Amino acid sequence: MTDNTTAAADLVAGDRVAGRLYTDPEIFEQELTKIFERTWVWVAHESELPGPGTFKSTYVGKQPVIVTRDRKGELRTLLNRCRHRGASLCEKPSGKANGFTCPYHAWSYGLNGQLRGIPYPDGYEGVVDKSELSLKKLRTETYGGLVFATFNEDAEPLEEFLGDARQWIDLFMKQGGGYPIKVLGKHQFKFRGNWKIQLENTTDGYHFPIVHRSWMASVDAETADMMSFMNDPAAITHDLGNGHSVMQMVPEHSDLDADDGSEPLQGRFDDLVAELSKTLDEAQVRKLVRAMHGTGFNLNLFPNVSMSSAFFRVLRPIAADETYIEHVAIGPDGPPEVDAVNRERLRIHEHFQGPFGFGTPDDAEGWDRVQRGAQGAPDMPIMVNRGIGREKASSQGWPTAHVTDETGMRAAYGKWKEMMGDD
Ligand code: FES
Ligand SMILES: [Fe+2]
Numbered sequence: 001m002t003d004n005t006t007a008a009a010d011l012v013a014g015d016r017v018a019g020r021l022y023t024d025p026e027i028f029e030q031e032l033t034k035i036f037e038r039t040w041v042w043v044a045h046e047s048e049l050p051g052p053g054t055f056k057s058t059y060v061g062k063q064p065v066i067v068t069r070d071r072k073g074e075l076r077t078l079l080n081r082c083r084h085r086g087a088s089l090c091e092k093p094s095g096k097a098n099g100f101t102c103p104y105h106a107w108s109y110g111l112n113g114q115l116r117g118i119p120y121p122d123g124y125e126g127v128v129d130k131s132e133l134s135l136k137k138l139r140t141e142t143y144g145g146l147v148f149a150t151f152n153e154d155a156e157p158l159e160e161f162l163g164d165a166r167q168w169i170d171l172f173m174k175q176g177g178g179y180p181i182k183v184l185g186k187h188q189f190k191f192r193g194n195w196k197i198q199l200e201n202t203t204d205g206y207h208f209p210i211v212h213r214s215w216m217a218s219v220d221a222e223t224a225d226m227m228s229f230m231n232d233p234a235a236i237t238h239d240l241g242n243g244h245s246v247m248q249m250v251p252e253h254s255d256l257d258a259d260d261g262s263e264p265l266q267g268r269f270d271d272l273v274a275e276l277s278k279t280l281d282e283a284q285v286r287k288l289v290r291a292m293h294g295t296g297f298n299l300n301l302f303p304n305v306s307m308s309s310a311f312f313r314v315l316r317p318i319a320a321d322e323t324y325i326e327h328v329a330i331g332p333d334g335p336p337e338v339d340a341v342n343r344e345r346l347r348i349h350e351h352f353q354g355p356f357g358f359g360t361p362d363d364a365e366g367w368d369r370v371q372r373g374a375q376g377a378p379d380m381p382i383m384v385n386r387g388i389g390r391e392k393a394s395s396q397g398w399p400t401a402h403v404t405d406e407t408g409m410r411a412a413y414g415k416w417k418e419m420m421g422d423d
Contacts, residue, residue, distance in 0.1 A: 009421035012413045015385035020378035022194035022371055028320035035303055035419050036061030040141070040148040040161050042305035042314060043067050043077055047145065047182035047333060048094060053111060056094045059316050060149055065138060066090050066100065067147060070111040077149035078113045079136035089135075113137055144169040145181060146305075164398065165244040168299045172307045174256045175295055175330075177288035177341070182333035184342055187355060188326050191364050193371035195304075195317040196416075198325060201363060202298050202306040202313055203237065203247050203408025205229065206386060211366055215358035218351070222266045226250055226293070235403035238394060243302025243415025245408030249309075250296025256287070265289050272344050279337045288332065288341050292348065300408055302415050311349055321371055327353045327360070384409040 008027050011018035021027060041060045044067045048056050055068040057080060064080035066089065080088050082102040089100040089109065099116060101108040108117040113135035118124055138149040141158035143166060148158050159166065173181055191198070201207070209216070209230055216224045229235040229249045237247040248254050252263065265273060269289050276285045294310025306313040312328040329349040331342035352359035374382065387405020394400040401407045 009417050012417040012420075013381075014410065014414075015388055016381035016383050017413055018379055019374040019376075019382055021382070022197060022374045023320055023378055025320045028194075028317065030420060031416075032061045032317065034422065035416070036317065037063070037151045038419065038422075039152065039155060039303065040150045040158050041303070042146060042301065042312075043140075043149045044147040045145055045181070045183050045312065045328070045330070046075075046142060046147060047180070049075060049147070051096075053096045053098060054094070055090065055092075055097060055111070057090045057092060060138065060151065061317065063151075064088055065149065067140070067149070068111045074112075075140050075142065075147055076112055077138040077140045077147075078109075079138070081136070082107055083115060083133040083135065109135055144173050161242060162244070162301070163242055164240040164396070165242075165246070165299060165301060168240070168246045168297070169307065171255055172295050172297075172299055175291040175310065176332040176334075177256075177291050177338075178284065179332035179334035179338065181330050184329040184331045184346055184349075186326050186328040187353075188324065189355065189364070190318065190322060190324050191367050192321055193323060193367040194320055194374075195315050195323045196412075197367045197370050198313075198315050198323055199300065199303065199412055200384075200409045201367065202308055203245050203300045203412070204406075205235070205237065205247055205249060205403040206406070207363075207366065208249075211362045212359055214362060215352055218358045220266070220268050222268065223293070229403055233402070236394075236400050237403050237405060237407040238396075238398040238400050239407050239411035239414075240398055241411075243412045244300060245411040246297050246299045247403055247408055248297040249403055250293075253290075253293070253296030256291050256295060259286070259290065261286075263290070266292075269344070272340055275340045276337065288338065292341070292345060300412065302412050310345065311353060329353075384413060 008030055011021055043058050044056050049069040052069055052071050052073055055066055057066050066078045066080045068076045070076055080090055082089055084105055084107050087102050087104040089102050099108055099110045106119045110116050115130045115133045138151055140149045143158055143162055234251045235248055237245060239245050269292060273285055273289055299307040304315050311330060314326040316324040318324055329346055331345045332338050351357055384406040387401035387407060391399050391401040391407055399407060
């Protein structure tokens with residue numbers, strides 16, 4: 001067990017972290033207060049809250065919240081906890097409502113969190129002032145359609161926290177092929193392991209050809225070729241600061257607008273191209289089809305969300321050895337003609353990320369195995385030193401190494417150490 005916060009921060013060095021970072025319940029409790037309740041946490045994509053009255057229930061760390069769009073269209077994040085005796089107000093994952101009424105004694109709240117009504121109010125005369133009993137509000141800010149919330153009134157503005165990651169968010173959103181991005185659907189699962197194992201995985205290019213051999217064998221040759229980045233020197237990972245990093249697996253797809261027309265569209269999309277070409281012009285079809293696998297990179301935002309090629313991967317810590325994950329499929333929010341694009345995008349998503357897919361189940365086995373193994377010799381280090389000897393500053397000043405290197409993990413653990421060492 002750790003005695004104090006300094007001790008926890010000391011368990012991270014530049015090139016290694018102690019195995020107990022995955023297993024120690026006391027460290028886990030500190031992470032909830034020092035990280036998840038202090039920094040910006042991803043809560044939604046704006047398309048999940050399309051109009052006034054729409055809401056989504058989720059969590060910031062372990063605290064339940066409701067993200068709402070109020071009558072004026074403003075996004076709010078409210079603690080999902082009644083001000084009377086603490087019952088959760090909303091158990092629906094998403095929906096549309098005029099407000100929230102507590103199931104216990106029916107105190108009712110507006111979409112902006114204001115307490116509107118108390119049944120049988122005579123017992124409260126001179127006792128409560130309704131204006132003082134609004135739902136607790138979290139700061140809520142957005143960038144590029146991504147909605148983040150924080151409990152920390154003193155946190156820097158979201159844009160400052162995202163910093164250089166913003167330009168990669170902008171690039172990521174280009175996969176709409178000229179249309180905005182919307183959420184197509186999501187699936188959820190838990191794994192028996194620590195949240196940081198998952199945070200690492202989205203910036204782990206090294207495991208790809210090993211763990212995803214069965215996926216590579218299951219796809220067409222053009223897709224397998226596209227994802228054979230092990231020996232591509234142009235495939236690199238940048239540390240973007242503040243714990244964020246970007247791992248470029250298919251650098252020629254990092255900026256989908258940079259297209260000289262020389263790359264052939266994949267043969268697997270021939271039927272899709274034929275269908276889209278009935279109503280859309282050639283340039284538009286090319287834009288949409290070239291973006292079918294998303295952007296060529298995983299953008300890892302500390303601490304809980306990754307923009308992973310063509311989907312969002314969101315993590316929620318449950319316990320030191322348990323993590324909840326959402327895989328959120330996305331696609332262009334366009335006219336009915338692009339429905340065919342989104343149908344195909346969902347099939348691609350299922351093929352890798354789905355519960356019966358060829359990708360994520362193999363990843364999850366690896367994560368479970370790390371948790372199991374890390375229970376042995378808790379102070380034996382986990383190594384995150386791959387590529388440290390060849391890391392160089394990019395022209396933008398970002399520490400950069402090959403896509404298979406552990407630069408992104410070092411970025412995340414650097415931020416972890418900074419936040420865990422803060423009082
Ligand atoms: S706990 Fe919500 S009204 Fe009583
Ligand atoms: Fe993987």
